[in-house]
Amino acid sequence: xxxxxSHFDESHQLVRDxxxxxxxxxxxxxxxxxxxxxxxxxxLYLKAGAAGILGIGYPEQFGxxxxxxxxxxxxxxxxxxxxxxxxxxxxxxxxxxxxxPIVKWAKPAVRERVVPQVLAGEKIMAxxxxxxxxxxxxxxxxxxxxxxxxxxxxxxxxxxxxSGVRADYYTVAVRTGGEGFGGVSLLLVEKDTPGFTVGRxxxxxxxWASDTAExxxxxxxxxxxxxxxxxxxxxxxxxxxxxxxxxxxxIMANMTAQLxxxxxxxxxxxxxxxxxxxxxxxVLKHRLAEMATQLEVSREFTYRQAAQMAAGRSVIKxxxxxxxxATDIADRLTYDxxxxxGGMGYMRESLVERLYRDNRILSIGGxxxxxxxxxxxxxxxx
Numbered sequence: 001x002x003x004x005x006s007h008f009d010e011s012h013q014l015v016r017d018x019x020x021x022x023x024x025x026x027x028x029x030x031x032x033x034x035x036x037x038x039x040x041x042x043x044l045y046l047k048a049g050a051a052g053i054l055g056i057g058y059p060e061q062f063g064x065x066x067x068x069x070x071x072x073x074x075x076x077x078x079x080x081x082x083x084x085x086x087x088x089x090x091x092x093x094x095x096x097x098x099x100x101p102i103v104k105w106a107k108p109a110v111r112e113r114v115v116p117q118v119l120a121g122e123k124i125m126a127x128x129x130x131x132x133x134x135x136x137x138x139x140x141x142x143x144x145x146x147x148x149x150x151x152x153x154x155x156x157x158x159x160x161x162x163s164g165v166r167a168d169y170y171t172v173a174v175r176t177g178g179e180g181f182g183g184v185s186l187l188l189v190e191k192d193t194p195g196f197t198v199g200r201x202x203x204x205x206x207x208w209a210s211d212t213a214e215x216x217x218x219x220x221x222x223x224x225x226x227x228x229x230x231x232x233x234x235x236x237x238x239x240x241x242x243x244x245x246x247x248x249x250x251i252m253a254n255m256t257a258q259l260x261x262x263x264x265x266x267x268x269x270x271x272x273x274x275x276x277x278x279x280x281x282x283v284l285k286h287r288l289a290e291m292a293t294q295l296e297v298s299r300e301f302t303y304r305q306a307a308q309m310a311a312g313r314s315v316i317k318x319x320x321x322x323x324x325x326a327t328d329i330a331d332r333l334t335y336d337x338x339x340x341x342g343g344m345g346y347m348r349e350s351l352v353e354r355l356y357r358d359n360r361i362l363s364i365g366g367x368x369x370x371x372x373x374x375x376x377x378x379x380x381x382x
Contacts, residue, residue, distance in 0.1 A: 263352050
């Protein structure tokens, strides 16, 4: 049987069309205002929940749809990125890094209470792993949770937490055992828990529309039933979660590059210099051809890893490669787009200016480029 020419079928096209209409109706008319305000209305979560967007990829029993359908999620993610705001996509999509451990490993009572609320957009979910002492060194995190009867007492802090300011639920990585990866657990912490406080809203180079926060735990008392999975087995849960996050970041990078290319093409056709469109000059035509080629290769490699994941195969090495390659290409294409547009590319009114800023976090979040290379080299037996 011949291999399919596309990873997407008719159901995926329906998802794509639905999300694109949502973006055109609910986001694009407001996105410039939201970017300048450095936040978007909480109501957008409810609208995205009602439209079924937040539930894509999650079980129907909790209000989701297309459970386990990786390419339905890819299609939705690509269309959300057409908002032109990586920050909005990261904020609206923070459930996709915070919620999967709850769905897979939380106790039934916790799962049944939390998941439907988040998929409906009634509550906001965040993942809290990164700490001030070492962002990428998850195995050596310092935030400690000590068992005290039927509760854990948490002490420590987290930083750079997406949706950290206004989240209602936090999937928090803590140390419950000894040193190293074998002593890490995951706990669900709720916003109003005594001893838990949210610090200042952090100011960022890009992703302006997302809120990013510091979190503090001072004898924060969390019920034992909020333990996600098995005590001291949280590191494996975090690593499994990272694979999907890295796929999402690769898709964001490819779509950032796609939008940069589209803006460059539009400029090349419309901008006049020396009596003709600038796109008629060979130097620019060749640059655009190279940009399109690099993007196509990156996108197809990312899709291949998504297909492998959909088939249940481990792609620890390959998804790390895909993330690095996609973010490298996005670096090049956003740089080139600003250069092609010249002074206008440097103006805040230009989409490529925002793409250039937003892009920079993609090779840092979800594991830095350097950490990806460590993972790749270990998988190679080095």
